[in-house]
Amino acid sequence: MIKTLQSQLEIYLVGGAVRDQLLGLEVKDRDWVVVGSTPQHMLAQGYRQVGQDFPVFLHPETQEEYALARTERKCGHGYQGFAVDFTPGISLEQDLLRRDLTINAIAQRLDGELIDPYHGLQDLQNRTLRHVSAAFAEDPLRVLRVARFHARFAHLGFKIAAETLQLMQQITQSGELDHLTPERVWLETEKALKTASPQVYFQSLRDCGALARLFPEVDALFGIPNPPQHHPEIDSGIHTLMVLEQAAKLTGDQTDAASIRFAALCHDLGKARTPAENYPHHYGHEQLGVPPTIELCRRLKVPNHYQQLAVLCCRYHSHIHRIQVLKASTIVRLFDSLDVWRKPQNLNALLTVCLADTRGRLGFEHSDYPQADLARQFYQRAVAVDVQAIIAAGYQKQQIREQLTLQRIKAISAAKG
Numbered sequence: 185m186i187k188t189l190q191s192q193l194e195i196y197l198v199g200g201a202v203r204d205q206l207l208g209l210e211v212k213d214r215d216w217v218v219v220g221s222t223p224q225h226m227l228a229q230g231y232r233q234v235g236q237d238f239p240v241f242l243h244p245e246t247q248e249e250y251a252l253a254r255t256e257r258k259c260g261h262g263y264q265g266f267a268v269d270f271t272p273g274i275s276l277e278q279d280l281l282r283r284d285l286t287i288n289a290i291a292q293r294l295d296g297e298l299i300d301p302y303h304g305l306q307d308l309q310n311r312t313l314r315h316v317s318a319a320f321a322e323d324p325l326r327v328l329r330v331a332r333f334h335a336r337f338a339h340l341g342f343k344i345a346a347e348t349l350q351l352m353q354q355i356t357q358s359g360e361l362d363h364l365t366p367e368r369v370w371l372e373t374e375k376a377l378k379t380a381s382p383q384v385y386f387q388s389l390r391d392c393g394a395l396a397r398l399f400p401e402v403d404a405l406f407g408i409p410n411p412p413q414h415h416p417e418i419d420s421g422i423h424t425l426m427v428l429e430q431a432a433k434l435t436g437d438q439t440d441a442a443s444i445r446f447a448a449l450c451h452d453l454g455k456a457r458t459p460a461e462n463y464p465h466h467y468g469h470e471q472l473g474v475p476p477t478i479e480l481c482r483r484l485k486v487p488n489h490y491q492q493l494a495v496l497c498c499r500y501h502s503h504i505h506r507i508q509v510l511k512a513s514t515i516v517r518l519f520d521s522l523d524v525w526r527k528p529q530n531l532n533a534l535l536t537v538c539l540a541d542t543r544g545r546l547g548f549e550h551s552d553y554p555q556a557d558l559a560r561q562f563y564q565r566a567v568a569v570d571v572q573a574i575i576a577a578g579y580q581k582q583q584i585r586e587q588l589t590l591q592r593i594k595a596i597s598a599a600k601g
């Protein structure tokens with residue numbers, strides 16, 4: 185069946201699958217381009233159409249996506265206005281010309297032969313992220329996509345070509361980024377947070393000026409000093425990116441990695457809002473970090489669970505750093521605020537951000553963090569307090585909570601010795 189279908193159509197494997205295969209990486213999705221066909225022909229061949237304006241066809245057996253070769257012409261701001269043409273006369277080369285990067289614009293025929301009109305192979309070899317053509321400027325999301333591919337492939341030595349960075353700067357200066365929908369910005373950002381080097385995404389956005397447009401709260405940290413004895417890297421923006429790098433190393437591919445990394449990004453946002461006369465100190469930056477975190481999340485429609493964790497990490501990271509000197513009652517209040525009794529994962533996430541915070545400083549990359557062990561020990565003692573025994577002791581309903589808190593304080597005090 186597949187053979188019959190494919191023998192009647194001019195089909196090419198394109199995009200990420202060809203790129204990743206050439207890089208020796210695991211191929212996840214396979215996207216295909218069909219040249220010289222029409223929607224009617226595809227339907228007659230047994231493919232199922234998904235989407236109306238911009239049709240993609242699902243293979244009846246593999247369910248892989250087949251797109252008709254197409255060109256796009258921009259006719260509005262951002263992504264809102266695109267005239268898509270997929271009439272049968274459009275060639276493979278014309279389709280590839282409209283793609284973002286040369287390494288994403290290599291096609292492969294079914295017999296394995298590569299078609300590479302824009303020298304993507306050479307750029308793969310030279311580890312270069314280069315735009316295919318001037319059409320790149322038609323969709324400002326491509327600025328974010330390049331930054332994301334940079335974050336994904338930086339560990340393989342990839343760099344952004346100078347002329348592509350220049351184009352990214354021009355797009356940023358044109359104001360086009362302001363027309364991107366929050367959903368598209370967040371989608372790229374969430375994908376970038378899941379890459380091997382998420383800090384590279386934000387650094388690349390900064391390099392082309394886009395950080396100030398898209399994440400002004402983060403951009404504001406650059407140039408803000410920190411006490412040099414604790415922070416040899418001094419600048420709060422650089423520190424933040426170093427913390428994000430450490431958070432990525434600590435979380436690897438665990439399921440909540442992206443939300444922990446996002447919390448690491450936001451944890452010090454308050455440092456751009458403390459009074460300059462106290463610099464390089466940032467008294468109260470923990471609480472002052474909450475409004476910019478909420479503003480950023482609201483503007484980009486960041487899902488709630490990301491915001492909740494980021495706010496907790498803003499507020500309480502210094503509590504954990506100083507846990508040795510906190511009173512047992514303060515520690516129980518901290519655990520209450522973190523809702524650790526119902527969500528112990530909140531404590532783990534906060535401890536990861538705090539460890540990343542400690543290591544995200546020049547010369548501290550391998551530091552130990554005894555506070556995390558201590559916090560876990562206190563939690564273990566407090567969570568072991570027997571609620572059932574308190575209830576069985578006959579306390580009135582309103583006294584049960586009070587007793588529980590008292591006994592948790594006692595348990596932590598005992599652990600403190």
Ligand SMILES: Nc1ncnc2c1ncn2[C@@H]1O[C@H](COP(=O)(O)OP(=O)(O)OP(=O)(O)O)[C@@H](O)[C@H]1O
Nearest residue numbers: 198199200201213215282283284288289323325326
């Ligand atoms: N906004 C865009 N502008 C130009 N080309 C794009 C754009 N989005 C996707 N493409 C093209 O379509 C292909 C598939 O897009 P997709 O977003 O799935 O990325 P990918 O390269 O397959 O990487 P991933 O592994 O992240 O899915 C890309 O490789 C690129 O050629």
